[in-house]
Amino acid sequence: MKVLLISPYFPPYNAIGAVRTGKLAKHLIAHGHEVRVLAAETPELSRSLPLEIPEESVRRASNFAPDALVLRYGTRRRADGAREAEPRSSGGRLKKFLVDAYYSFVCIPDRFFGWLPPALFAARRLTAEFKPDLVYASAQPYSALLVGRFVARRTGAPFVAEFRDLWSDNHYLRLPRWRAHIDHWLEGKVCRDAAALVTVSEPLAQTLAARHGRPTEVIYNGFDPEDLTADAYARRETFEIIYTGMIYPGRRDPSLLFRVLRRLGDEAAHVRVRFYGRRLDTVRELAEREGVSHLVSIEGEIPYREALARQAAADVLLLLLWDTPEERGVLTGKLFEYLASRRPVLLVGGGDGVAAKLVRERGAGHAAAAEKDLATQMRIWLRQHAEGGVPYLPETVGDGFSREEQFARLSDRLEEIAARRKIRIVTLKLDVGGTERHLVQLLPRLDRSRFQIEVMTLYRDGALEETLRDQGVSVSTPRARFRLFAFVESTFRLLATMRRERSTTFHFWLPEAYLLGGLCGLIAGHRRLMMSRRSLNRYQMRHPLLARLERFLHRRMLLVLGNSDAIARELVVEGVPTDRVQVIKNGLDLEKFVPTFSREDMRSALGIRQDALVFVCVANLIHYKGHADLFAALALARDRIGENWRLLCVGRDDGLGAFLDERARALGIRDNIVFLGSRQDVPDLLQASDISVLASHEEGFANAIIEAMAIGLPTVATAVGGNVEAIEDGRTGLLTPARDPARLADALARLAADPALRLALGTAAREDVRAHRALEACVARYEEAYERVVA
Numbered sequence: 001m002k003v004l005l006i007s008p009y010f011p012p013y014n015a016i017g018a019v020r021t022g023k024l025a026k027h028l029i030a031h032g033h034e035v036r037v038l039a040a041e042t043p044e045l046s047r048s049l050p051l052e053i054p055e056e057s058v059r060r061a062s063n064f065a066p067d068a069l070v071l072r073y074g075t076r077r078r079a080d081g082a083r084e085a086e087p088r089s090s091g092g093r094l095k096k097f098l099v100d101a102y103y104s105f106v107c108i109p110d111r112f113f114g115w116l117p118p119a120l121f122a123a124r125r126l127t128a129e130f131k132p133d134l135v136y137a138s139a140q141p142y143s144a145l146l147v148g149r150f151v152a153r154r155t156g157a158p159f160v161a162e163f164r165d166l167w168s169d170n171h172y173l174r175l176p177r178w179r180a181h182i183d184h185w186l187e188g189k190v191c192r193d194a195a196a197l198v199t200v201s202e203p204l205a206q207t208l209a210a211r212h213g214r215p216t217e218v219i220y221n222g223f224d225p226e227d228l229t230a231d232a233y234a235r236r237e238t239f240e241i242i243y244t245g246m247i248y249p250g251r252r253d254p255s256l257l258f259r260v261l262r263r264l265g266d267e268a269a270h271v272r273v274r275f276y277g278r279r280l281d282t283v284r285e286l287a288e289r290e291g292v293s294h295l296v297s298i299e300g301e302i303p304y305r306e307a308l309a310r311q312a313a314a315d316v317l318l319l320l321l322w323d324t325p326e327e328r329g330v331l332t333g334k335l336f337e338y339l340a341s342r343r344p345v346l347l348v349g350g351g352d353g354v355a356a357k358l359v360r361e362r363g364a365g366h367a368a369a370a371e372k373d374l375a376t377q378m379r380i381w382l383r384q385h386a387e388g389g390v391p392y393l394p395e396t397v398g399d400g401f402s403r404e405e406q407f408a409r410l411s412d413r414l415e416e417i418a419a420r421r422k423i424r425i426v427t428l429k430l431d432v433g434g435t436e437r438h439l440v441q442l443l444p445r446l447d448r449s450r451f452q453i454e455v456m457t458l459y460r461d462g463a464l465e466e467t468l469r470d471q472g473v474s475v476s477t478p479r480a481r482f483r484l485f486a487f488v489e490s491t492f493r494l495l496a497t498m499r500r501e502r503s504t505t506f507h508f509w510l511p512e513a514y515l516l517g518g519l520c521g522l523i524a525g526h527r528r529l530m531m532s533r534r535s536l537n538r539y540q541m542r543h544p545l546l547a548r549l550e551r552f553l554h555r556r557m558l559l560v561l562g563n564s565d566a567i568a569r570e571l572v573v574e575g576v577p578t579d580r581v582q583v584i585k586n587g588l589d590l591e592k593f594v595p596t597f598s599r600e601d602m603r604s605a606l607g608i609r610q611d612a613l614v615f616v617c618v619a620n621l622i623h624y625k626g627h628a629d630l631f632a633a634l635a636l637a638r639d640r641i642g643e644n645w646r647l648l649c650v651g652r653d654d655g656l657g658a659f660l661d662e663r664a665r666a667l668g669i670r671d672n673i674v675f676l677g678s679r680q681d682v683p684d685l686l687q688a689s690d691i692s693v694l695a696s697h698e699e700g701f702a703n704a705i706i707e708a709m710a711i712g713l714p715t716v717a718t719a720v721g722g723n724v725e726a727i728e729d730g731r732t733g734l735l736t737p738a739r740d741p742a743r744l745a746d747a748l749a750r751l752a753a754d755p756a757l758r759l760a761l762g763t764a765a766r767e768d769v770r771a772h773r774a775l776e777a778c779v780a781r782y783e784e785a786y787e788r789v790v791a
Contacts, residue, residue, distance in 0.1 A: 001033045001418050004132035006148045008040035008112050008141050010058065011049040014304055016333055017164060018049055020221055021138050026052040027407035036130050038123055040115045048303035061122040064114030104179045109186055112143040119147045127155050133418045138162040145190045156501030158195040158417050158452055169207055171326035192474050195417050195452050201354050203329030213472040215448065219410045221333035222403040223340035227308050235389035239382060241273045241346065242314035244307045245334055249282045252320040256348050258290035260374045267382060271295050276302050276310060312341040315390045316381055321350030328353030339364055339398040344381065344390060362397050416449055421790045422501065425455045426517045427509040430462030432652060432678035433620055434703040435509055435534050440464050441589045444471035445779045451786060458490040458513060459483065463678060491516060498524035505789050510534065515546065518553035530559040530789050533567050535700040536721050551575055558789045564701040564722030582785055587778025588706050590770060595687040602688035606674065613645040613752055616689035618682060618704040620651040626695030626718065627660050632741035633748060635667040640749040645672055650685055652678045686711040690758065691751050697738050699723050706773050709765035714758045716747045732765040
């Protein structure tokens with residue numbers, strides 16, 4: 001497997017993020033993968049981290065970060081690495097305002113914004129010679145995720161986003177609300193395109209999965225046994241507490257430890273707290289404030305492996321976390337290095353988070369909660385030191401946390417993701433309709449370990465877009481809102497995608513998407529194409545040239561699906577070879593297609609009397625759905641069904657609404673008809689009704705029929721297309737001829753007058769749907785079809 005790893009921080013530049021990504025690249029190569037790295041030039045960091053992969057495997061892009069020019073004068077360096085202006089004077093307040101404005105307005109998404117253009121350019125050149133099977137981006141910096149998403153979209157390779165820290169939920173970032181909205185928007189775009197997310201602790205994984213609905217793996221930071229110094233600890237005169245890294249005053253800082261040392265007085269005379277790292281200026285100030293500066297030593301930055309050796313020789317290792325509930329999911333890489341050294345860990349801060357839990361469960365040291373508690377533990381360690389040395393932790397303390405164990409799991413997961421077949425669903429628009437509702441049920445159920453499903457629409461702002469995204473399905477739409485511009489944009493987008501994603505299967509739904517997608521496939525020379533016909537071909541009679549084009553495109557499809565036997569017969573007549581035609585009948589998610597409200601409450605909400613007879617027609621207002629015939633039938637049956645009835649018309653108005661309104665008025669039944677438009681609460685509307693009606697002139701296979709049957713409604717439908725396959729006349733419903741209002745009126749009147757018949761038909765219909773229309777079987781058939789096309 002070819003993996004492109006994107007991380008601005010990478011060895012030999014020494015940063016905690018570079019430690020993980022450097023080790024990841026090393027272990028992926030050890031597992032037999034071919035790895036290339038796109039990183040940043042970070043000259044402000046020391047080159048003291050071992051580079052454990054060939055230098056030629058790393059491509060570095062320059063990072064234009066004007067921090068030094070913008071912030072050098074009149075600011076001071078904070079312990080977290082940023083600079084801040086002195087706020088004591090008006091000039092200081094102005095400088096602080098300018099610094100904050102710089103970070104809020106300019107550093108989007110972070111201070112590596114200047115790396116983005118060079119990185120994107122370098123990525124283009126790199127992928128021209130190295131075609132990745134998978135793109136893996138590690139953050140922070142979050143700029144890496146934007147580059148990773150770009151490369152994945154350009155190459156068609158699956159994209160995995162790693163969050164070593166949260167982004168928009170990061171409690172260390174104090175940004176204006178408007179800027180937080182930008183970060184949230186960017187994060188959403190990244191995660192929607194990601195095949196999977198990776199993070200470093202269970203609480204962070206829960207946060208990411210809840211926010212983005214994406215599969216999220218937990219891969220701990222771990223340690224590499226090869227880096228460890230064996231038996232480095234030996235008792236010395238002083239009791240040494242070692243800390244490596246940076247501190248964050250007021251958040252992650254050693255103030256509690258310093259207060260305890262002051263409290264111990266002469267008992268702590270032989271204690272030395274040594275700090276190794278960058279930007280530790282404020283440590284001395286904190287020690288002096290507590291009167292223990294003579295016990296504290298600032299050693300500065302040292303190479304990574306020397307830091308590990310110092311840790312292994314310490315009496316106690318200090319780990320600092322912020323004492324806030326938001327820190328509960330933080331599990332730093334430093335903790336695992338500490339465990340590997342088998343020296344006791346002193347955890348200050350973090351409350352009852354995962355770090356404290358790990359320290360306690362592994363018997364790895366002490367998680368301090370208060371001064372008195374910490375003072376007691378310090379006396380225990382000091383006594384052990386005086387009696388011969390603080391003992392080693394158990395050999396099992398680090399079991400399961402080696403880099404090899406963690407990255408072996410990750411390697412297996414990445415192989416699964418890379419092996420998944422990418423299926424791009426291309427459709428017109430995700431408005432509320434039978435096909436669209438079918439997609440919303442189907443796509444999230446497909447096996448994500450075998451398929452990577454992404455949806456492309458020709459037009460934007462469909463009502464069901466977010467519904468699919470919320471279920472973890474990626475949906476991409478054109479930027480343009482104006483229909484012509486959106487169509488042109490979608491055409492070029494399809495062509496570009498087909499040219500770069502040669503292994504992707506494109507599945508077209510609905511005629512317009514099929515015609516455009518088929519032509520784009522012909523121009524791009526893409527072969528993995530399939531389509532779904534959802535209706536009978538009567539529309540071809542109105543457009544003979546498009547009919548000829550469609551039949552020509554049939555020959556380029558590897559598979560043509562229909563949702564009824566009637567459609568399959570038409571496809572064969574149109575010239576599709578029988579071995580390329582497959583019928584997959586619609587299924588229904590019976591667990592989810594259930595009413596939310598009671599029949600009585602729904603009728604009250606609609607303003608309908610409880611004793612009224614209610615007909616329901618779930619169909620978009622399109623001519624061939626036969627609403628005019630239904631209105632005529634109800635007018636004819638009025639003398640037999642009385643005046644206490646209502647018809648609920650549920651569906652999108654595709655331009656016929658005004659005509660139907662006038663038609664109802666002319667027939668004298670307008671007051672009995674309720675136009676409800678597109679609705680998401682169809683199960684509730686069906687339960688509030690007595691009889692379902694579908695008067696279509698033509699029909700492939702109507703979801704509305706099996707939905708009504710699932711609720712237990714008796715259904716009257718015209719005997720066209722797949723309707724005759726869904727309904728057994730006289731047992732699970734009634735069938736009437738199309739375009740025959742008189743016969744339809746007779747069927748409606750018959751059901752209106754016979755409650756026992758309604759109950760019998762509805763009961764049989766519900767049992768039939770449960771026996772033959774479960775969604776699981778439908779999903780399995782689609783998965784078989786996709787495997788067939790891929791093969």
